[in-house]
Amino acid sequence: MREHKRRFIWFCSTEYVAEHPDSLEKLRDEIGLTTIMPESHICHTSGFRASDEIAARGPFEDWRSRAHLSPKINEGIYPAVAGTVGGFDDAPLLKVIDAARNAELEIWGHIGLWSYGGEVFPEYAMKDVEGNALDMRYHKWGIGLCPSNRVVNDWTRECLVDVIGRYDIDGFDVDHARFPAPANISSLFGCACESCAEAATRLGFEFKKMREGMLNLKNRLKTVQPAAVEKAFETGLAWEHLESGSNGQFRNWLSFRATLLADWMREFRDAVQAAAGEDKVFGSDVWPPSVALLGGHDYALWEQGADYLTGGSSAGGVVGWATTVTNLAGEWASFLCKQVSGLEEQTALRLVFQMFDYEKFELPDSKDGIQKGPLPLERMYEFEVEKLKNSSSGNLPLYPPISASGDAVRTRKLCEAVAKNGCDGALFTLDPENAETLKVIREVFGK
Numbered sequence: 001m002r003e004h005k006r007r008f009i010w011f012c013s014t015e016y017v018a019e020h021p022d023s024l025e026k027l028r029d030e031i032g033l034t035t036i037m038p039e040s041h042i043c044h045t046s047g048f049r050a051s052d053e054i055a056a057r058g059p060f061e062d063w064r065s066r067a068h069l070s071p072k073i074n075e076g077i078y079p080a081v082a083g084t085v086g087g088f089d090d091a092p093l094l095k096v097i098d099a100a101r102n103a104e105l106e107i108w109g110h111i112g113l114w115s116y117g118g119e120v121f122p123e124y125a126m127k128d129v130e131g132n133a134l135d136m137r138y139h140k141w142g143i144g145l146c147p148s149n150r151v152v153n154d155w156t157r158e159c160l161v162d163v164i165g166r167y168d169i170d171g172f173d174v175d176h177a178r179f180p181a182p183a184n185i186s187s188l189f190g191c192a193c194e195s196c197a198e199a200a201t202r203l204g205f206e207f208k209k210m211r212e213g214m215l216n217l218k219n220r221l222k223t224v225q226p227a228a229v230e231k232a233f234e235t236g237l238a239w240e241h242l243e244s245g246s247n248g249q250f251r252n253w254l255s256f257r258a259t260l261l262a263d264w265m266r267e268f269r270d271a272v273q274a275a276a277g278e279d280k281v282f283g284s285d286v287w288p289p290s291v292a293l294l295g296g297h298d299y300a301l302w303e304q305g306a307d308y309l310t311g312g313s314s315a316g317g318v319v320g321w322a323t324t325v326t327n328l329a330g331e332w333a334s335f336l337c338k339q340v341s342g343l344e345e346q347t348a349l350r351l352v353f354q355m356f357d358y359e360k361f362e363l364p365d366s367k368d369g370i371q372k373g374p375l376p377l378e379r380m381y382e383f384e385v386e387k388l389k390n391s392s393s394g395n396l397p398l399y400p401p402i403s404a405s406g407d408a409v410r411t412r413k414l415c416e417a418v419a420k421n422g423c424d425g426a427l428f429t430l431d432p433e434n435a436e437t438l439k440v441i442r443e444v445f446g447k
């Protein structure tokens with residue numbers, strides 16, 4: 001087992017830190033902050049200004065004319081897409097970089113990749129195995145961009161190289177380096193566009209077989225009987241049914257998707273390090289272990305293009321580690337009930353919880369109940385962190401996400417889960433003015 005660098009990372013708002021530069025020294029002194037990862041909620045990068053040359057070639061530059069596809073555009077909010085989009089003023093970020101250097105902190109740049117933006121740029125969006133766009137019913141879980149589109153990926157690589165050359169940053173924590181959340185069922189059947197078919201062949205997968213298998217699975221799901229769902233629960237063989245229903249292609253399909261993303265991560269890291277030196281770190285947030293492969297992450301492959309593993313948040317939203325399984329369970333159960341006439345929601349949910357080893361949490365037996373809560377977030381989070389520790393090779397440092405803005409009792413439990421499992425630090429979202437939060441972090445991590 002290698003010794004890893006201990007890091008306490010603040011996933012912070014560029015605008016906030018630009019206005020409160022003193023917060024960095026404060027967090028360094030009070031919780032041992034080592035690193036910041038700033039993001040502007042307006043442009044979804046750290047607040048980089050795209051160079052004129054990059055903007056001139058950018059595939060997303062006409063976003064302002066697409067407000068009919070993303071209403072937030074009317075408020076001046078950039079769509080979440082890959083790379084750096086032109087027209088953003090980097091004055092706040094430059095202030096943040098100055099403040100971080102004065103406090104002797106590491107700075108990770110933030111830039112998006114594929115899991116959003118497909119609804120705004122359908123010409124670059126994922127397609128499922130039937131050639132359809134992803135179902136907008138699952139919009140809130142992300143409508144992804146195709147992860148093998150050359151135009152987008154080559155340009156994104158140029159964006160990364162451009163940014164690392166012009167800004168004083170120590171590397172990247174790229175965001176959206178994944179498929180949409182697996183709660184988005186339609187995304188599980190993509191991307192099967194022509195460039196993904198080519199990429200599959202190049203990576204050694206039999207695309208035609210996989211596509212036929214996944215089409216078969218789609219059709220098989222339409223003819224399932226309630227008794228078969230009951231039986232899958234009794235025998236505990238649901239995953240095997242997905243495998244046989246896809247002519248033995250379900251795992252290959254997931255493996256192909258994960259290989260594709262990991263391959264691009266490696267290419268992006270190689271480009272960044274070739275341009276700016278091997279000491280520049282590169283990585284991303286990842287899905288928690290229980291759903292990782294469904295969302296495009298195979299940690300063993302990911303290692304080849306990342307220098308660390310972290311996550312987006314500990315609970316809630318699209319990427320919260322404690323809630324990705326409950327989110328997908330709600331959607332999968334609704335989907336099953338729609339496909340299987342006469343199936344009760346409770347039965348469907350029970351099956352999905354069993355598939356992810358979540359029965360032990362005694363969760364609500366309806367989608368409404370899951371949405372209303374309360375859910376045992378701390379226990380579910382700890383389960384995922386423990387699984388992360390046990391399923392990763394030990395080659396990379398682990399910095400699980402801790403959303404520390406909530407009540408102090410919860411924050412303490414989240415921190416304890418990370419400390420207890422011997423992770424190498426954590427990535428926090430927090431309010432630097434909240435003395436109680438800082439005290440809890442200090443106490444648990446022994447600063």
Ligand SMILES: [Zn+2]
Pocket residue numbers: 126127146147148149191192193194195196197
């Ligand atoms: Zn594709």
